[in-house]
Amino acid sequence: xxxxxxxxxxxxxxxxxxxxxQKVVNLLQESEEHTxxxxxxxxxxxxxxxxxxxxSVVASLEDSVDELANAITGSDAVIFTAGSGGxxxxxxxxLVDLDGAVKTVEASEKLGINRYVMVSAFQANxxxxxxxxxxxxxxxxxxxxKALEASSLSYTIVRPGGLLNExxxxxxxxxxxxxxxxxxxxxxxxxVVDSLTTQNVNNRAFDLTSGDTPIKEALQRL
Amino acid sequence: xxxxxxxxxxxxxxxxxxxxxQKVVNLLQESEEHTxxxxxxxxxxxxxxxxxxxxSVVASLEDSVDELANAITGSDAVIFTAGSGGxxxxxxxxLVDLDGAVKTVEASEKLGINRYVMVSAFQANxxxxxxxxxxxxxxxxxxxxKALEASSLSYTIVRPGGLLNExxxxxxxxxxxxxxxxxxxxxxxxxVVDSLTTQNVNNRAFDLTSGDTPIKEALQRL
Numbered sequence: 001x002x003x004x005x006x007x008x009x010x011x012x013x014x015x016x017x018x019x020x021x022q023k024v025v026n027l028l029q030e031s032e033e034h035t036x037x038x039x040x041x042x043x044x045x046x047x048x049x050x051x052x053x054x055x056s057v058v059a060s061l062e063d064s065v066d067e068l069a070n071a072i073t074g075s076d077a078v079i080f081t082a083g084s085g086g087x088x089x090x091x092x093x094x095l096v097d098l099d100g101a102v103k104t105v106e107a108s109e110k111l112g113i114n115r116y117v118m119v120s121a122f123q124a125n126x127x128x129x130x131x132x133x134x135x136x137x138x139x140x141x142x143x144x145x146k147a148l149e150a151s152s153l154s155y156t157i158v159r160p161g162g163l164l165n166e167x168x169x170x171x172x173x174x175x176x177x178x179x180x181x182x183x184x185x186x187x188x189x190x191x192v193v194d195s196l197t198t199q200n201v202n203n204r205a206f207d208l209t210s211g212d213t214p215i216k217e218a219l220q221r222l
Numbered sequence: 223x224x225x226x227x228x229x230x231x232x233x234x235x236x237x238x239x240x241x242x243x244q245k246v247v248n249l250l251q252e253s254e255e256h257t258x259x260x261x262x263x264x265x266x267x268x269x270x271x272x273x274x275x276x277x278s279v280v281a282s283l284e285d286s287v288d289e290l291a292n293a294i295t296g297s298d299a300v301i302f303t304a305g306s307g308g309x310x311x312x313x314x315x316x317l318v319d320l321d322g323a324v325k326t327v328e329a330s331e332k333l334g335i336n337r338y339v340m341v342s343a344f345q346a347n348x349x350x351x352x353x354x355x356x357x358x359x360x361x362x363x364x365x366x367x368k369a370l371e372a373s374s375l376s377y378t379i380v381r382p383g384g385l386l387n388e389x390x391x392x393x394x395x396x397x398x399x400x401x402x403x404x405x406x407x408x409x410x411x412x413x414v415v416d417s418l419t420t421q422n423v424n425n426r427a428f429d430l431t432s433g434d435t436p437i438k439e440a441l442q443r444l
Contacts, residue, residue, distance in 0.1 A: 065349070090312035094320075094358040098365065099349075127287070127321075136316040143320065143365050150372065 015082025061100025173211025181209030237304025283322025379427035395433025403431030
């Protein structure tokens, strides 16, 4: 039995098959607060999730705003952690990481979604700190974040440092401009999930690295 | 001697070596109202313009906002008609057509520039009408236009149809959503130059094709 104040949300995870996405789905599936739906690109991904007991919807970020609204409908919150990845070209960076993300923002606005949590990139807001070898990706994330900030949604933008596969520590640093650092994907996933219900990070954007502060406390203190 | 009301502006043309850019420079050079400065990427382009009697500044849209502000400083108005072109990849579409354009908007804001005229693409504002074979380009133009609209600048966004090299007719159609059509680059250049001083198109965006209405009248009537 839980005595803390809890907010129950139907959460749609966009990019649920990604490395962070899978961890987010697992956390939400385990959570007593929320229910999760996974948005994935392929039927076989949906089948694998069904076996795991996770509901999913098949859609592509290259679909129209209306089609994406159909995928999102029924959700109270959206977590965006999709990415076109390093194997495709900058055309997909523009059409998926930027325009795809913005279409889900527009679809969420249409549907009156309460919360939108975006997984962005470290210092994507600060052109001078973009990673020289990934400039198109940083530009795409920057403009997607700007569109989210300009939207009517209650948003949180999480900008993690270098992503690690090692186990999470549950302790992080969160701030509007941090020194470059790294962070386990497991901790990123926990920050994203806890951001859903932490009032203090509504309409905020922050860098995230490993640190000394427990995640909930770090979000409360931002 | 001119008796019409005239507004004299120092106009910077970004992308002055492009096909529309060259025509814009020529119109401004001939004009009795304005003086022109050309922003080009290469010293040899600057030398060629100097022989033609046109002042220029060498800068790249991949430079920083501060460097671009140095190139723009002293101008009353900016015309953006640059494009990375079809020979480079979508990485340049993101970094030049989108982020490069937005950096000139930010630099112009810093400098308190009065007017900014953007050459965009037909129906770039309307995702459903983007040219299927040029989706990344349309996406880049769309988000550059959105950033300009969200800026503090007094802007005009011109979205020409299919660009022709034939002689201009001086007659056009202008509207917020036109049927697809084409238009000579010469007419686009004249529309852009006349937009500088036509109060009615301040903070407006419009499609442009060939039509039946003289350019000044079409701008007045929008």
